Structures are given as C-alpha cells and as structure tokens.
Amino acid sequence: MDQTPPLNSSSPLPITKLIRLLGPGIMMAAAAVGGSHLVASTKAGAIYGWQLAGLILLVNILKYPFFRAGVQYTMGTGKSLVEGYSLLGRFYLYLYAFLCIISAFINTAALVIFSANLLGYFLPVTLPITWLSTIIVAVCLAILIAGHYRALDLLSKFIMATLSIATVVAVLIALDLPASTQVIQPELSPWNLAAIGFIVITMGWMPAPIEISSITSMWLKNQKRHHNVTAQSAFFDFNVGYIGTTLLALIFLALGALIIHGSGAQLSSSGVGFTHQLVGMYATTIGEWSRYLIAIIAFFCIFGSTITVIDGYARVISESQRLLKRQPECNSKVTQAWMWVISICAIIILLFFSSSLMPMLNFAMIMAFITTPFFALLNYLLINNPALPSETRSGKILKSLSILGLVYLFGFLAIFVWWKWFI
Numbered sequence: 001m002d003q004t005p006p007l008n009s010s011s012p013l014p015i016t017k018l019i020r021l022l023g024p025g026i027m028m029a030a031a032a033v034g035g036s037h038l039v040a041s042t043k044a045g046a047i048y049g050w051q052l053a054g055l056i057l058l059v060n061i062l063k064y065p066f067f068r069a070g071v072q073y074t075m076g077t078g079k080s081l082v083e084g085y086s087l088l089g090r091f092y093l094y095l096y097a098f099l100c101i102i103s104a105f106i107n108t109a110a111l112v113i114f115s116a117n118l119l120g121y122f123l124p125v126t127l128p129i130t131w132l133s134t135i136i137v138a139v140c141l142a143i144l145i146a147g148h149y150r151a152l153d154l155l156s157k158f159i160m161a162t163l164s165i166a167t168v169v170a171v172l173i174a175l176d177l178p179a180s181t182q183v184i185q186p187e188l189s190p191w192n193l194a195a196i197g198f199i200v201i202t203m204g205w206m207p208a209p210i211e212i213s214s215i216t217s218m219w220l221k222n223q224k225r226h227h228n229v230t231a232q233s234a235f236f237d238f239n240v241g242y243i244g245t246t247l248l249a250l251i252f253l254a255l256g257a258l259i260i261h262g263s264g265a266q267l268s269s270s271g272v273g274f275t276h277q278l279v280g281m282y283a284t285t286i287g288e289w290s291r292y293l294i295a296i297i298a299f300f301c302i303f304g305s306t307i308t309v310i311d312g313y314a315r316v317i318s319e320s321q322r323l324l325k326r327q328p329e330c331n332s333k334v335t336q337a338w339m340w341v342i343s344i345c346a347i348i349i350l351l352f353f354s355s356s357l358m359p360m361l362n363f364a365m366i367m368a369f370i371t372t373p374f375f376a377l378l379n380y381l382l383i384n385n386p387a388l389p390s391e392t393r394s395g396k397i398l399k400s401l402s403i404l405g406l407v408y409l410f411g412f413l414a415i416f417v418w419w420k421w422f423i
Contacts, residue, residue: 032212038302039114041248045254045255045261048190051189055190055203059206067208068213068235070213072394074221075220080221081218082319088382088385093323096211100317100320102367103209105342107364110363113353115303118275121295144307145339159297159301163298167251168251169285201362202365203412204365210376212312215312219312260277279294279298373413383402
C-alpha cells in the first residue's frame, strides 16, 4: 500500500523462503480472528446484510499504516515499538502502558468468556461459565509458564486455517441455497444515529485492537534474533496476515448476510445461545455432521487467540515497566507475574459478565474503539519523528493514509462521545 523503500537492503527472496519466515504477521492474524470476525462481522451481516461491507473494508484500509508501523519501526531500528514510545518521552510510555493495561484486562476477559462458551458447547457435562473460564485461564497459564507456547502457536495457525476454509466453504454453499431461503431486501439501515453504537462495536476490534501492533513488533524483534529476517520477508509476512484478516472479515459478514439476514432469526445475547447460533450456521450449510467439528475448531481458534493476547500483553507491559524503571533487561519473572495479573483480573471482570457473552464482547469492542485513536497517534508520531532515520519514516502515500486515518478515527470518536453522552 506504500512505496516506502526497503529498510534492509537485500536481494529478493524466493517465495518458499518467504513462506518459511511467516511468523509475527500470521500470529497477528490468529489473534485477530476472534471477536471482530466470529462476532462483529457475522452480526453485521446478520442484521444489515451487505450494507456494512464497504465500511469494514474502509476501516481495515485506514488502520493499515498504524499496524504496519510495528514492522516498519522494528526493521528500521532493531527496536520494538514499546522502546520507541520511551524515546518519544516518558509521558507517551506512561500513556501507552496505562491504556495497554486496561485493554489487556478487558480484551482477555472477552476472549476467555467466548472460549468458555465454545468449550461448554461440546463438553458432555454442563458446568457454570465461571468454572469453564477458570479452566481456560489455568490451562493458558500452565502452557505459557511451561514454555510450550510455540507448539500451541503452530496448532492455532493450523486451526485458524481450517476454520477459514470451513467458512469459505459455508459461504459458497450458502450462495447456492434455494431462492426461498435467500436474503430478502434489508429493512434496517445502519446509516442513522441510532446505529452509531453498533458501528462503533463493529469497528472496535476490526481487524484487531490496534495495540496488537506493539505486540507484533516484539514478536518480530524476537524472530530477528533467531532467523535472518529481511525487510522483504517481514513486510510479506505482515501483508499476508493483514490482508488475510480483511478478507476473512468480509467472508464472515457474508456468512451472516446469507444465512441469518432476512430469516427472521434474532441473535441471542446469551453466551450459550449465540454459540449455538454460530455453530448452527455452519451445520446448516455444510451439513449436520460438521456441527461438533466446527465447534471444536472454533474453540481452538479462540483459545489460540486467548493465549496469544495473554502472552503478548504480558510481554509489552513488562517491557514498559522495564523501560520506565530504566532496567537493562526484562526479567522473565516479571512477565510471568503480569500473566497472572492479567488472567486474575480477567476472571474478576467475568464475575460481573458471566451471564452474557454479547455485552462483554460489546464492552470490549467499545473500549478498543475509544483507545484506538490514541494508539494510532503514538504509532504515527513514532514513525514520522524527525529525529528518526529517514528510512524508518513513512513514504508520502502511507503518510497521507495515516493522516486520513487519524482524522477518521478521532472524528468518529468525537461523534460517538456526542451521541453517547450529549443527545
């Protein structure tokens, strides 16, 4: 999307080498396919049909430069975005750390309760959602502390690919449904003040909370220590992951538009009800035999996202703490301590939202939408800081897109604040 010159000079790599170096970008995509895709995109299609397809595409385009900043800055300087925030000034690092801690608690809680509801779908016994959530968190912590995250990462990528293929197959089958079951002319319009709340929810996690860019940056920095990562491979990895999440968002919207929209069915606000509807969409199109298989695949996909955000948020928060204390190296015990803090706070939050999945996810998406402009501004200041080497800054096309994105994000935030509290 931008003509920024390569940050590391190297000869073009063969496609097989580029594929082998896929990593942080795909992990970002795995973290993204959660609330924004399985919930927000599907719900957008179910309620408004195809009307929000353009908005979803636009949001992904306008957020592109702010997610790309993680790769751009790390490849140009060898530092993570978190280190970059500290170079901008301690105020920016404090702001980042504060917003990141809030996002960590809320986003982790939302993913945990979604994972718990999917887990309860195919268990032979019925357990309270708080018990299921505690089991999810305990398993995540056990895997991360034991150091087996890499194995789960590989599994989650495979599961995500399987879910993507199943979703595409379901959409293709839905396109061939008889005319009597096809979508009718939409009755509701999202282009009015009453729909602002829903649009905010849709945009909040689309394609993912924007602080994921700093987590991607740290993953990339770690990958550079063990592999010969070039600018070409890093941007290829990022673009594959980002473009993939954008296409998946539209595919999930299509699934909701083709199967639920116009059918008269209402989306359930309860965790169990929504989970049954979600899995039922696949069973309706692919076949009843796929019901429990899809439930298991969806569970591992969201479970992979859950463990990814616990790990990622703990890393960036502990890195922020290190930089604020001016310590030379990050202590792994501090990172593990933050994993515990994030997980325990997520469970505490769930105690107040255990009866309903949708309000929990909606709240998380609204918080993500509110914090997004500030994270985007930090990334913009970092990449375009005059004190940085010119090759780390954005080109004209990307800079123009960044400015347009900032105007859009802050402008829509102002409209939302006005709509929420002043009318």
